[in-house]
Amino acid sequence: MADAAHRLSELAEHALSSPFPLRVRAWDGSEAGPPGAPALVLRRRRALRRVLWKPGELGLARAYVSGDLDIEGDFYQALALLAGLVWDRGEPDAGNGLIASLRRTASTVRDPANYRLARQALALAGRGLPPSPPPEEVRRRSGIAHTKRRDKEAIAHHYDVGNDFYALILGPSMVYSCALWETPGTTLEQAQFAKLDLVCRKLGLRPGQRLLDVGCGWGSMVMHAAEHYGVHATGVTLSAEQAAFARKRIADAGLTDRIEVRVQDYRDVADGPYDAISSIGMAEHVGSDRYRAYARTLHALLRPGGRLLNHQIARRPLRDEEAYRVDGFIDRYVFPDGELAPVGATVGWLEEAGFEVRDVEALREHYGRTLRAWVRNLESSWGEAAHATTDGRVRVWRLYMAASALAFETNKIAVNQVLAVRTAPDGTSEMPATRSEWLS
Incomplete structure (x- = not known):
């Protein structure tokens, strides 16, 4: 029966x-x-x-x-x-x-x-030994977390799964971070354009300035800044596949004279000072133990008066911070060695490094909507996505993006843009006195 x-x-x-x-x-x-x-x-x-x-x-x-x-x-x-x-x-x-x-x-x-x-x-x-994990799962890792070697391996697991696969999810913008949904009828492309433009305006970009984009992905931020704000931009990523894709996009757009994309760890960037630095969805890979060094590195790469825009997912604070542990599924299948910190901790670490934090903007609801748009894209092209990778990989991305959308919508996690400046020795920041001025 x-x-x-x-x-x-x-x-x-x-x-x-x-x-x-x-x-x-x-x-x-x-x-x-x-x-x-x-x-x-x-x-x-x-x-x-x-x-x-x-x-x-x-x-x-x-x-x-x-x-x-x-x-x-x-x-x-x-x-x-x-x-x-x-x-x-x-x-x-x-x-x-x-x-x-x-x-x-x-x-x-x-x-x-x-x-x-x-x-x-x-x-x-039924009888049987524990089933073997699916091949999409990260196997046992060795060594200390967040060394350059291990970070490169972790980034490769997540990002080097095929540019065609990501194109199906992200759409033509190829932006893999929270969009800015300004009106109910906004499309994903329009929302990602609005987010990139918001970052550029917060950074106060002007023609001829030097921009460093840490964790540049497929090149969308550096291209937007060069095309619409006339800057000379450098993007660094640990993903060889991302870099190859970005360089081709840049060449096709005729922007190679203003943009350079490197396969490089941010800790190895040594050609500062820059006028501005953007870090969009990258700091989650840094690790709490390394965050102070990350903040000091970016501070040293900026000229006095230069601005940093740090766009980062945050978790809720816990009563006992020692009890925090990384989500098992996310760590094994999605972002190996990824870590989230409360926004207050991020602000504190940036200030310890010498930054003056000038603005914090929460975009939590926007990320829920962004993730739902990506899930729709994935579900509507399931066969193509499975052909580009594996059916198991498609299942991983559907599960993690849908669950993440719910987590943002229910305030389990958040995302924030933190605008900070490296002040000059005399304390001046070159920042306008009001938000309306530096967003104009």
Whole structure:
């Protein structure tokens, strides 16, 4: 009798002491759960083994990336429901979810009820060793985090997966950071143009100035600044594929006399001083232990009166900062060694390095909308994207972008533009006195 879905739902409800909020469709064709809810589809028993062997978001992610598990219905609604079950960050309610219940069950199997629950779950999963992680997962890393070698490897994992793949997601702008949505009818291209222009205006760019773009990606910022503000721009990236793509775009636009793109670590840039530095979506790769050195390096590369625009994702502060740990799925599949810090910490580190912070602007809601636009692009070109990389890679990007959109929308994470200036020895900054003046 096909009843795996009913048994799974009952086990989940027993662990939660409340109804399981999603429908369940199992490998034997059975279904159970609330009508109309998104469905968690376990295509193979191996999906359950992945979750049992690695309880938490990493086990679920491995099951989804491998195709052993799928989601039907509203993807965002399903992720929002699952978030309440698997989210475990050391927060006050971390012990109330399904995964916490499974862990408690595993640690107290001598209790007759818990023993039966564990036996039933293992029986449903079937015999077998822990399934191997999908090939898209980063294998064990060695050495100290955020050395130049290890940072280059981490960047290659995320960015050197194919320019064609990113073009399908990002669209013609090739901008991989939060856009600025000024009106309800704004397109993704218009929103990314508006963001780049906002950065240029905050930096006060003028013809003939020197701009350094740290983590230049596919060259969109340096091209915008050179074309619309007449600067001479240098972009640095650790991704060889990004650099090759950017150089071709620059050549096609006839801007090679004003833009240089290097495959170079920001720590090796030695041709300052620059009039302005932009760092857009790069500082998340620096690491908390290295951030003071990052800030000092950028400060030293600016002339007195030069400005820095640091555009960076931030996490919420924790009561005990020592308890912070990187998201397991993100670290293994998306941004190896990536770290988020609260915006207050970022501002403090910049000030310690000698910067005067002049403005902080939050763009949290804009990133949720940007990510949803990227998810739509990916879903509408799934076959092409899978051909450009792998089906597993497409699943990774869909999962991480959709989950990130929800995280921004619910204020789990944020994104901020911090404008700072290197003041002259006498304290002057060359900054206009009001925001309206330096944004004009």
